[in-house]
Amino acid sequence: MLQSSMMHTVRRLVGSAAAANFSSSAAVNSKVGFIGLGNMGGPMAQNLMKKGHSIIVxxxxxxxxxxxxGSGASSAESPRAVAAQVDLLISMLPNSANVMECYTGAEGVLKEVKPGTLLLDSSTIAPDVSKQVAKFAAEKGAVFMDCxxxxGVNASKDGTLTFMVGGPANxxxxxxxxxxxxxxxxxxxxxVGxxxxxxxxxxxxLAISMIGTAExxxxxxxxxxxxxxxxxxxxxSSGRCWSSDVYNPVPGVMEGVPSSNNYEGGFGSALMAKDLGLAQDAATNSMTPTPLGSLAHQLYRMMQTSGYSKKDFSSVFQFLQPDQK
Amino acid sequence: MLQSSMMHTVRRLVGSAAAANFSSSAAVNSKVGFIGLGNMGGPMAQNLMKKGHSIIVxxxxxxxxxxxxGSGASSAESPRAVAAQVDLLISMLPNSANVMECYTGAEGVLKEVKPGTLLLDSSTIAPDVSKQVAKFAAEKGAVFMDCxxxxGVNASKDGTLTFMVGGPANxxxxxxxxxxxxxxxxxxxxxVGxxxxxxxxxxxxLAISMIGTAExxxxxxxxxxxxxxxxxxxxxSSGRCWSSDVYNPVPGVMEGVPSSNNYEGGFGSALMAKDLGLAQDAATNSMTPTPLGSLAHQLYRMMQTSGYSKKDFSSVFQFLQPDQK
Amino acid sequence: MLQSSMMHTVRRLVGSAAAANFSSSAAVNSKVGFIGLGNMGGPMAQNLMKKGHSIIVxxxxxxxxxxxxGSGASSAESPRAVAAQVDLLISMLPNSANVMECYTGAEGVLKEVKPGTLLLDSSTIAPDVSKQVAKFAAEKGAVFMDCxxxxGVNASKDGTLTFMVGGPANxxxxxxxxxxxxxxxxxxxxxVGxxxxxxxxxxxxLAISMIGTAExxxxxxxxxxxxxxxxxxxxxSSGRCWSSDVYNPVPGVMEGVPSSNNYEGGFGSALMAKDLGLAQDAATNSMTPTPLGSLAHQLYRMMQTSGYSKKDFSSVFQFLQPDQK
Amino acid sequence: MLQSSMMHTVRRLVGSAAAANFSSSAAVNSKVGFIGLGNMGGPMAQNLMKKGHSIIVxxxxxxxxxxxxGSGASSAESPRAVAAQVDLLISMLPNSANVMECYTGAEGVLKEVKPGTLLLDSSTIAPDVSKQVAKFAAEKGAVFMDCxxxxGVNASKDGTLTFMVGGPANxxxxxxxxxxxxxxxxxxxxxVGxxxxxxxxxxxxLAISMIGTAExxxxxxxxxxxxxxxxxxxxxSSGRCWSSDVYNPVPGVMEGVPSSNNYEGGFGSALMAKDLGLAQDAATNSMTPTPLGSLAHQLYRMMQTSGYSKKDFSSVFQFLQPDQK
Structure with missing residues (x-):
């Protein structure tokens, strides 16, 4: 056990050599797995390659x-096949069910993961699902962290994302x-979680402040x-918040924000509704009262049923506008 | 009309001479009326005197x-009696009904106000009431502005209040x-309003952000x-707001805020409930949907019925705490 | 005072003689005032005439x-002119401001009301406004009751309305x-009120139950x-309510209700929003927490801004329908 | 397959013979499994025996x-051991996790269930969990129905419960x-579900109507x-609902209801919070807007944190009472 733990530490330091701006043959040979190549995952994978990593997707x-x-990555037939070839793996998937399937399914990562592998899941999913997958991963000797x-998409392309990481400090x-x-x-x-x-x-x-600003x-x-x-x-004054001073939802108040571009671009209302649903699940499971968070969830849910799914979440200003019709 | 307008401009410039840091016998003779000497009004009146104004209260x-x-002010028997002696008058009262009575009552300011008098009401009341009093004042040739x-109390003492002023630009x-x-x-x-x-x-x-931060x-x-x-x-990050970064409601996160002093001091929950009630009245009258504002009002109302009236409004963290009992 | 009170009792008994199914010359001569002849007031006034009352409108x-x-009523130039000619008066107006104007305005009822007159206001308005008008009426020796x-319109035509009456028992x-x-x-x-x-x-x-049923x-x-x-x-079962068992909001569940007629007819969402606004004003003034009532108000307000104003209030089912778009 | 299906139909008819009021040796020998003997399950199991069934618990x-x-039942060491001995099994457990463990755990029912067994789960849990267990049961040839x-407890004792059953019609x-x-x-x-x-x-x-009635x-x-x-x-009138006309939450309005007994007995607020949590999970998963249902959930959650967990759910009247403190 100690042996395998030392081993993966070594492998990982080697694996990240390129990132540390020095090169070695080991680094060239070691690959990073990447599963989930959508709007967010695709550019992330590209950035990994730009920093010198070989990836298998x-x-x-x-x-x-x-x-x-086409950009130089190799590919595999399944998550399981990716896992078989790497010590480091990143996943970026739409929801809890996808993550569960990707890791625990018949062709999932955990079917063939090597002891000591570090699994970094960047999907936004339920904390409880992260914990559960981490538990299954630990049974295989792997380490799963939620990240x-x-x-958003632009930060993904620019390599300027913020990662919030849950998992063992070491x-x-x-x-x-x-x-x-x-x-x-x-x-x-x-x-983890x-x-x-x-x-x-x-x-x-954020959702509460945005709706509050719109109102x-x-x-x-x-x-x-x-x-x-x-x-x-x-x-x-004391009403100040990010939604009022950086991302004001009223057309014409600020330039360069979605509200001044017909609420295009930005963070879609349907995505916000999804994250608020995760928050409500977590609140329900932990029996935490969140009255405004709960109503915010409902409002974004209602926006989804009223044609605002793809508009930026600041379009709640328009949804609540007294004179809209 | 022009005459009277010029007259009051002259009188007023004289009246504020001391504030402009030069002195004249005219300035010494002209008094400013002040009605409402509570926790806020008292220190405000003291500051007026410190800046060289004679006041009648x-x-x-x-x-x-x-x-x-005792500090050097003179006094009068009624709002009406104050009005009879001044060209400038400030009021600072608890609610809409008090303001209405103070100005339009049998012993009210408007019974004896002089044409050209400037009436500055610093009370927090319904915008519609401000507009109505302004209309009545205009019928007497006086100018009413809501300010x-x-x-809070400390800013009142230190003379560092922010005034939000509604009324004619000139x-x-x-x-x-x-x-x-x-x-x-x-x-x-x-x-005006x-x-x-x-x-x-x-x-x-502010209330929405504070409750959101607490949740x-x-x-x-x-x-x-x-x-x-x-x-x-x-x-x-994008969740940032005044309630999270200046006035965090969780005991121990910040020093020098009410949450770290058992929610004492600060801005009481009952006062917040009052302001939210004004907001809801205004929203109802203007048929503006404010779902979170409305629920925030209800929550502070519920806090009032649960013993939180005098605690700082950040005590909503405690009110919503899952483990409080 | 006693004298005048006795007098109006006598007059009134005479005035209502026709309603009691016997006829006298006094009854024929005594008229009932009626102010406000809209969708509700018009048919009500017609029914008064059908029951033998002479009315002045x-x-x-x-x-x-x-x-x-055209149906036999006489008319007057103003509320004041109506009041001058009657001992009994009914009003049916859209809102609090209309009632205030009708009674206390320059051409209002109270300018010429006779002592002992019974004033019955069937408008749906703020209880506090009813109380205030009653107080002004009492100063003139008249009695104002809120009724x-x-x-709805059909019950108005059929003479099957329910009246909720506030005022002195005698x-x-x-x-x-x-x-x-x-x-x-x-x-x-x-x-009164x-x-x-x-x-x-x-x-x-009703609004809470209806939205609850729709959800x-x-x-x-x-x-x-x-x-x-x-x-x-x-x-x-225990979920039973009028909105589920008499007026179900889902098209096809029941016949003869607005939901099965494209939400036409019935009680419009904008009218419900108005009544909920009155409820919220009353709740705010009396510092009563009403979280669901408050949210119900907001939802009907939002329906107003989304094109549902004239649809029956059960159309909240459609407004909240996940698949509507 | 057909064979096994016929078999279990036969077995079951025999198993329920006693209930059908005739007796046979087969009926005497066949046992019904019962897992979960709490406040609800205990009396249910007793009633099964009273109707002539042998049970193993x-x-x-x-x-x-x-x-x-002590009342005549036999017992087994685990859900698995119960399943091994019966064709009919009933479970009555506190929550989704318990049901999942009871059926799919290491010592769970499905480890040894016989093909053709009918599994009736009377727990109140997430519909999705019922569906999932049903799927696992089907893989073993058993039929799982949610019931x-x-x-409440009294109806459990009296044998007057209502069962809402999901599963195949045949x-x-x-x-x-x-x-x-x-x-x-x-x-x-x-x-199923x-x-x-x-x-x-x-x-x-019910929760929405009750809170609405209380407000x-x-x-x-x-x-x-x-x-x-x-x-x-x-x-x-149109405000009528079960909570107002059968179970009014105001002390003194009705006799024989929890509100007139210090909110003791009845259906506890914590249990209502649990059911509302299940509703919210289902609403979130199905992306159905339920604004009032969501706020009702929050209010019962807040009651839980304010000491009302064990009081009847009609105590929301007291929780929202303006004068309580």
Whole structure:
């Protein structure tokens, strides 16, 4: 056991050699697995290669795989086949069920994972699912850490993502080295599951603040206040929040934000609804009262049924606008 | 009309001479009326005197009046009697009904107000009531402006209040000079009523953010996150808001805030409930949907019925705490 | 005083003679005033005439007045002019401001009301406004009672309205006689304002139950239940409510209800939003927590901004439907 | 397959012979398994024996087992050991995790279930868990049906429970015969999971109506209405619901309900919170907006943190009472 633990530490240091800006034949030979090559995962995988890593990829979409192969990656037939060839593996998948299938399914990672492998899951999923997969991974001698990201597609492309990492402290160094190839801010949050917890906590407060800002701007405008003036007052007072001073939801108050671009780009309302659903699941399971978080979830759910799914989540301003129709 | 307008401009410039740091016999003779000498009004009146103004005061509490008289103020028998002697008058009262009575009652200011008098009401009340009193004042040739404050008792004492001012732009210079004796940030928000609008908009968003922060911190802690670490993550991310980074509601996360002093001091939950009620009245009257603002109001109302009235409004963290009992 | 009180009792008994199915010259000469001849007031006034009352009417719409005059009513130029000619007066107006103007305005009822006149206001307005008008009326020696109705336009035409009456018990007999010409269920609720209180309480619970039924039916259907089967289970169990067993919001579950007629007819969502606004005002003023009532208000407010204003209030089922778009 | 299906039909008809009021040696020999002997399960098992069934029981509490054994039951060491000896099995457990363990655990029912066995789970759990267990059971040739109950402890003792049954129609006859020994109303709701769906739908609407009734009664009382009068008005109007006309939450309005017994007995707030959590999970998973259901969940969650866990769920009236402190 100790033996295998030492072994994987060695392998991993070698594996991350390129990232540390020096090169060795070992580094060239060691590959990193990457499963899930969507809007977020694709650019992340590209960045790994740019930092000198060889990668072996899998995705259910063959065109996504081909794109990466065209950039120099190799590919495998299944998560299981990826796992068989690597000591380090990253996954970036849409939801809890996908992650469960990817790791524990018949063709899943854990069917052939090597002892000592470090598994980094960047999907945003339920903390309890992260914990469960970590438990199954531990039974195989592997280490599973949850590493959800914030920052969106552009940060994914630019390699400026924030990673919130849950898992054993003594593995964080290795995780940090690899994740630093794809992000600029890597935070160790605690035990496995706490990365997810941090992510959904932040997004719950974000959603609440955004809806609150939208309501407040709507109300102030109806009461005769100029939108820019009102934003200025809030931003220099106790109503200040990220949604009011960086990402104001009222068209024309700020430039370069989705509200001034017909709510295109940004973070879609359906994605916010998903994260709020995870927060509500976690709140229900832990019996934590979250009245505003719960109502925020409902409002984004209602936006989904009213045609706002793909609009940026700041479009709640429009959804709640008294004069919209 | 022009005559009277010129007259009051002259009188007012004279009245504020002391504030402008030069002295004249005219300035010494001209008095400023002050009605409402409570926790907020008392220190405001003291600051006016410190800046060189002679004041004539009224309050229903004779002990409050005596305190000011002891500091050099003169007093009058009624709002009406104050109005008879001044060109500039400030009021600071608990609620809409008090303001209505103070101005339009049988012994009210408007019974004997002189044409051209500038009436500055710093109470936090319904915007519609401000508008109505302004209309009645205009019928007497006086100018009523709403100037609610933010900043609390300490800012009142230190003369560092923020004033949000609603009323005609051409009167703002005079208002600004007088209010600057009691505050450091004087914002002209627009027509009469918009000062109140700005105040209740800010406080609505503040309440939403505070409850959201409390829920989020509670949830994160239940999911295994360290409170300080979680606060740090939020504060460097899109969940950031004044309630998380300046006034965190979790005991021990920050020093010098009410949460670290058993929720004593600060801004009481009952006062927040009152402001949220004003926001809801305004939202109902203007048919503006404010789902989170409305629920925030309900939660502070419930806190009032659960013994939290006098605790700082950040005690919603405790109110919602899963393990409190 | 006693004299005048006796006088009006006598006049009133005479005035209601026709309603009591016997005729006298006095009854023929005595007229009932009626102000507000809209969708509800028009048919009510017609029913008064059918029961043998002579009426004198006023409305801001001259066509509404003409219709009544065509049916045998006389008319007057203003509420004041109506009041000058009657001992009994009924009003049916859209909102609190209209009632305030109708009674206390420059051409209002109270300018010329005779001592002893009984004033019955069937408008649905804020209880506090009813109380205030009653106080002004009492200063003129008149008696004002709030008598809001339930039942809608059809019940108005059929003379089957329910009246919820607030005012002095010793005047209820006279009120009851007159109101019985227009309704079948006349309930004395207590002092002035309690008629309104009963009305808005009922409608608040109705709105909550209706939204609850809509959510529940939506959820059950999504979980695989047949709508009629689910309605049957609810209706024979503890989920039973008027909205589920008499007025089910799901198209096809029941016949003869708005949900099976494209949500046409019935009680419009905008009217429900108005009543819920009154409930919220009353709750705020009385510092009563009403979390679900408050959210119900917000939801009908949001429906107003989403094109549902004129659809029956059961269309909340459609508004919340997951698959609507 | 056909063979085994016929076999189990035969066995089952024999097994339920006693319930059908005729006796045979086969019936005497065939046993029914019963797992979970708590407040609900214990009396249900007793009723099965009273109707002539032999039962073999299991519970983690040995004292609960002993009580049943004292009444004539036999016992087994584990769910697995029960399953080995029966063709019909009933389970009544606290939550989803317990059911999952009971059926799929190392010592679970499915380890030794015989093909053709009918498994009836009366626990209130997530519909998705019922579906999942049913799928695992089908792999063993057994049939799993969800049969949650309504009616509480007294109905359990009296054998008057309502069972909401989800599962294949052709198995409902057999389920119905057995469940009829413990209840009086057995409803087939559809495929597996729909019994749970019906249960949580009903309880969600029940919670909404109850809170709505509590808010409405509180508001009406604050506005001057007599509680009994208000209840009467609601109950004869469109505000009518089970919570207002059968189980009114205001002390003194009705006799024989928990509100008139210090909210003792009845259905505890913590149990309601649990069912509302299941409803929210199902709503989240099916992306169904349920704003009031969601807030109702939060309110019962808050009641749990405020000391109301064991009080009847109608105590929400007290929780929301403006004057409680």
């Amino acid at each position: 899998y995705d259910i979409s063959s065109s996504s795989v081909e794109e990466l192969v 959800p990201v914030s920052g 593995e964080f160094v290795a995780a940090n080295e690899l994740l630093s190839c794809m992000g600029k801010n890597i935070v160790h949050c605690g035990d 706490t990365g997810q917890a941090a992510k959904i906590c932040n997004n719950m407060l 407040t701007m709507n109300l102030g405008i109806r009461l005769g206040l100029d939108p820019k003036l009102l934003a200025g007052i809030l931003n220099s | 009224y309050d229903i509490s004779s002990s409050s009046v005596e305190e000011l008289v 609610p404050v933010s900043g 009167e703002f210079v005079a208002a600004n000079e007088l209010l600057s004796c009691m505050g450091k940030n004087i914002v002209h928000c627009g027509d 918009t000062g109140q609008a700005a105040k209740i908009c800010n406080n609505m968003l 989020t911190m509670n949830l994160g802690i239940r999911l295994g996150l360290d409170p300080k670490l979680l606060a740090g993550i939020l504060n460097s | 006023y409305d801001i719409s001259s066509s509404s007045v003409e219709e009544l005059v 809001p109705v339930s039942g 005047e209820f007999v006279a009120a009851n006689e007159l109101l019985s010409c227009m309704g079948k269920n006349i309930v004395h609720c207590g002092d 309690t008629g309104q209180a009963a009305k808005i309480c009922n409608n608040m619970l 529940t039916m939506n959820l059950g259907i999504r979980l695989g239940l047949d709508p009629k089967l689910l309605a049957g289970i609810l209706n024979s | 299991y519970d983690i509490s040995s004292s609960s087992v002993e009580e049943l054994v 949650p109950v309504s009616g 198995e409902f006859v057999a389920a119905n015969e057995l469940l009829s020994c413990m209840g009086k109303n057995i409803v087939h709701c559809g495929d 729909t019994g749970q769906a019906a249960k949580i739908c009903n309880n969600m609407l 409405t009664m509180n508001l009406g009382i604050r506005l001057g209405l007599d509680p009994k009068l208000l209840a009467g008005i609601l109950n004869s």
